[in-house]
Amino acid sequence: MSRLAEQFRRSFVIAKKNIKIYYSKGPVIIFGLVFPLFLALAYVIGRNIPLKEVLPGLIGMTTFFTATSVGPSIVPWETRSKTLERLLCCPVALWTIIFGDMVSSFLFGLAISIIPIIYVLTLNIELLNFTVLLFSLIIANFCFSALSVLLSAYPPTDIPATSQMLSSLVKFPLVFISGVFIPVEQLPEWGRIIASLSPLTYFTDLTRQLILEKGYYPLALDLLMIVIFTVIFSLAAIKLHEKTLTKRLT
Amino acid sequence: MELAIKVQNLTKNFEDVTAVDHINFEVKKGEIFGFLGPNGAGKTTTIRILTGLLKPDEGTASIVGYDVLRNPIEAKQCIGVVPEVSNAYIDLSAWENLNLIGKLYGVSTHRLQENATKLLKDFGLYEVKNKLVRGFSKGMKQKLLLCMALVNDPEVLFLDEPTSGLDVESARLLREKVTQYNKEGNTVFLSTHNMEEANQLCHRTAIINHGKIAAIDTPENLRVQSMELQHIEVLFDKQVNLEEISKHPNINEASFAGNRVRVYTANPSAVIEFLVDFAKRKGIRILSLNTMMPSLEDVFIKLIKEKEASPV
Numbered sequence: 180m181s182r183l184a185e186q187f188r189r190s191f192v193i194a195k196k197n198i199k200i201y202y203s204k205g206p207v208i209i210f211g212l213v214f215p216l217f218l219a220l221a222y223v224i225g226r227n228i229p230l231k232e233v234l235p236g237l238i239g240m241t242t243f244f245t246a247t248s249v250g251p252s253i254v255p256w257e258t259r260s261k262t263l264e265r266l267l268c269c270p271v272a273l274w275t276i277i278f279g280d281m282v283s284s285f286l287f288g289l290a291i292s293i294i295p296i297i298y299v300l301t302l303n304i305e306l307l308n309f310t311v312l313l314f315s316l317i318i319a320n321f322c323f324s325a326l327s328v329l330l331s332a333y334p335p336t337d338i339p340a341t342s343q344m345l346s347s348l349v350k351f352p353l354v355f356i357s358g359v360f361i362p363v364e365q366l367p368e369w370g371r372i373i374a375s376l377s378p379l380t381y382f383t384d385l386t387r388q389l390i391l392e393k394g395y396y397p398l399a400l401d402l403l404m405i406v407i408f409t410v411i412f413s414l415a416a417i418k419l420h421e422k423t424l425t426k427r428l429t
Numbered sequence: 430m431e432l433a434i435k436v437q438n439l440t441k442n443f444e445d446v447t448a449v450d451h452i453n454f455e456v457k458k459g460e461i462f463g464f465l466g467p468n469g470a471g472k473t474t475t476i477r478i479l480t481g482l483l484k485p486d487e488g489t490a491s492i493v494g495y496d497v498l499r500n501p502i503e504a505k506q507c508i509g510v511v512p513e514v515s516n517a518y519i520d521l522s523a524w525e526n527l528n529l530i531g532k533l534y535g536v537s538t539h540r541l542q543e544n545a546t547k548l549l550k551d552f553g554l555y556e557v558k559n560k561l562v563r564g565f566s567k568g569m570k571q572k573l574l575l576c577m578a579l580v581n582d583p584e585v586l587f588l589d590e591p592t593s594g595l596d597v598e599s600a601r602l603l604r605e606k607v608t609q610y611n612k613e614g615n616t617v618f619l620s621t622h623n624m625e626e627a628n629q630l631c632h633r634t635a636i637i638n639h640g641k642i643a644a645i646d647t648p649e650n651l652r653v654q655s656m657e658l659q660h661i662e663v664l665f666d667k668q669v670n671l672e673e674i675s676k677h678p679n680i681n682e683a684s685f686a687g688n689r690v691r692v693y694t695a696n697p698s699a700v701i702e703f704l705v706d707f708a709k710r711k712g713i714r715i716l717s718l719n720t721m722m723p724s725l726e727d728v729f730i731k732l733i734k735e736k737e738a739s740p741v
Contacts, residue, residue: 182502185535192532200520261516265577268480268512269533270505428482429443 186275193279201249202287211291215241231304234390236359238295239383246288246320250327251346252339253280258427259337273424274417277328284324292316307389318405319382325412332419335427358383363395378408431458433585433616434479438488441474448474450640461617463631465729471640472620473513476589481505493584509578513589515570519563523554523573526562527580534581548576568599575603585616592626604630624726636732643732651728658723658731660693662686663704664716677703
């Protein structure tokens with residue numbers, strides 16, 4: 180048990196290093212701060228929609244895009260600079276490194292996705308349950324962080340741009356099928372089936388219920404599905420990285 | 430006899446290429462063990478298996494009794510690694526790099542501060558400890574890598590071409606530090622192309638070629654085993670005809686080495702007598718005459734050629 184605790188402790192050392200190297204950069208922080216604002220403007224301009232209607236989608240997209248923004252690049256970048264080898268020579272398991280990458284991605288996503296929550300608070304928008312919103316925000320951030328690290332696993336490239344392009348190919352379609360722009364209940368049958376395969380669907384549905392008091396799935400199911408996706412993405416990320424490691428290093 | 434490293438039947442294939450082919454060797458605690466071989470011989474693959482970066486296809490390897498496959502964390506906890514290519518974080522300072530590695534080894538904060546300060550001072554990097562590694566020279570980066578490898582007080586230090594491309598002064602400092610580290614009772618596994626370095630530092634040396642171990646012994650014994658490679662270098666005051674010298678039955682080969690004549694022989698005393706007599710007969714003077722033992726490089730080239738002539 181203490182050995183496991185020690186590995187988790189070392190994950191946080193890796194996360195701290197990631198934050199220093201990859202996240203504490205001017206452009207990344209500016210992206211994080213400006214991104215939610217531009218998303219809000221894109222929603223509102225030219226459309227006669229009350230801000231309250233916009234918030235569930237805004238929270239969902241901000242969380243999703245920020246938590247998955249840098250994660251896909253870290254492993255390819257560290258492969259290229261040979262620092263991944265440096266880490267692997269240390270007494271840390273591969274899952275420790277992967278978990279560290281997830282934690283750094285999670286902390287960045289959480290810090291930025293708080294901004295739309297501040298909108299909610301400053302605009303005095305009534306919420307069904309603020310604690311559940313915060314709790315779901317934490318789980319969703321971890322879920323999307325795990326997805327971002329999973330997206331860096333295959334192909335085992337050492338070119339960050341390749342990994343970013345492939346992750347965009349996954350991320351953007353997900354936004355369109357996840358009830359962000361069109362609520363799930365308004366989608367056709369096939370659309371609802373596809374939407375049920377995306378973790379973002381459940382997070383957006385959950386925020387819609389908490390802010391607008393209308394949703395498609397039961398609240399508990401939304402939470403449960405986000406947790407299930409988190410577990411699947413985390414395990415898949417670790418397993419896939421283990422499988423591709425030799426190829427990555429040779 | 431306590432072992433620091435034990436390798437049994439170790440094999441690694443990459444698709445249809447066998448990089449490491451059923452190799453066996455042991456490294457005693459407190460030993461500096463040299464690992465020599467030409468490019469692509471399997472040196473780096475062996476180090477990568479021993480340091481937990483690659484999994485072998487066959488065989489076992491253990492570090493201080495910990496199997497690298499079954500107890501990788503424990504095995505890696507005992508080692509420090511200086512890789513072939515610099516891999517410090519260039520966006521971190523020297524101090525941050527040392528702290529990162531120390532924390533990944535679970536070194537306590539107090540000990541980490543002490544070790545990092547001492548190492549940076551010893552290697553002349555203390556004044557630049559807060560500068561980003563991005564601006565470091567190759568020599569500074571290499572010194573930092575050795576600091577990073579030593580920050581956890583490892584029992585076994587792996588060095589992969591540590592002085593490659595370094596200036597003479599930096600290379601000498603690195604060798605001094607490695608020797609000092611070894612004198613404290615620690616083990617060093619040194620992969621190098623530099624024969625003189627292996628000769629100076631190593632207690633024993635393995636020569637690997639095409640993934641197989643060609644020889645393991647002390648540098649001295651390896652040279653003794655190749656006595657046919659000993660030679661005499663003689664400098665005459667006038668040009669001589671090599672053919673006349675080559676005729677002597679004890680001379681295996683004669684050639685020019687600059688303005689000197691180099692003759693290979695297994696019987697140096699008989700050849701020296703012949704050369705003195707030859708000079709008298711020709712009325713020329715011997716300006717210098719040296720008997721040279723085979724260098725490790727000579728032995729290395731001989732073993733590599735033998736293996737290539739008769740691949741198993």
